[in-house]
Amino acid sequence: MNETDNHVFAPSGALTIARVGSTQRDIDALPDPLTIDLSSVERIDTVGAWMVHRTVRDRGAKLVGASSEVGKLLDQVAEADRPNEIVPPKKIGAVGELGEWAIQFGQTFVGLLGFFGATLMGFASVISRPKRFRFNAVVQQFDVVGVRALGIIGLMSFLIGIVVGQQGAVQLQQFGAEVYTINLIGRITVRELGPLMTAIMVAGRSGSAFAAQIGTMKITEEVDAMRTIGVSPIEALVVPRVFAAIVTMPLLAFWAMLTAIIGGGIFCWLGLGIPPLTYIQRMAEVVPASDLWVGLIKAPVFGFIIALAGCFQGMLVANDSEQVGLKTTAAVVQSIFLVIVLDAVFAVFFSSIGWL
Structure with missing residues (x-):
């Protein structure tokens, strides 16, 4: 570097990030007015151009000797040196949040309704052309939805039967x-x-x-690839899952009923001294067949709604891995909400027809 008495800073060679520390110290050591001569600079990177631009901007230095390539880079750096306007977030009141929630709810409902129609069309297409039914995929979903869930559902129902029996007995003992x-x-x-x-x-x-499965396939563009080769994602992905959920849910519900009754029977035997034979005879007397039919009618409808909501949210995943987690959570929340709403509707319906 050459420094003269008239405050000229003339770097030579490469003005890059490797020399930015020493170069900046040399510039700071020179008083104003300052002239920067870049005629001997052979190579410059963005960091060097930013250092020169900042010196010209802050100290009013004069720039001379820049080649066309160096001048272009300096112009680009100067063009990028603009303050960004930060827009403060809008404050939304309670009414605005309620309105946004209502709009989102409406959009989700309309989308789910459309997906319901597409699923029915997929079932109709498979029924009209049975060769397109993916038997292997359905069997795999039977294993995932049904067989592998037997253990956790049986244990949960067994414990629920014990809890219901214990809590009920505590209250009924007050009246003998x-x-x-x-x-x-x-x-x-x-x-x-x-x-x-x-x-x-x-x-x-x-x-x-x-x-999660369908959302991951959306990110990896497997769903788009299916459409490209003429395979309907509804028939290949949605129909097997929905069909498996509809078929296995009554079986799982019956298994849950059975294990809950067994759990309650063990409590009555050990806690209340009611013999198992008496428990079984009494159970057959007090539980009408209509109760069993009510539970078994509800189950496939619940299975359909659960599979529909899960597949629907999976199809909504965009090209972002974060969306998989968000849509998976939304699928669970949406499924449970719809199941509880349908359970209330069923309760009113069966009461109205006399199945109390």
């Missing part, structure tokens, strides 16, 4: 009516808790898996 604990266990597990708790477990276990 412990024997009616059997009525409570039988009717509430067969009619309500069996299918409902099974649906919640399947929603958290299989509904989330459906959303």
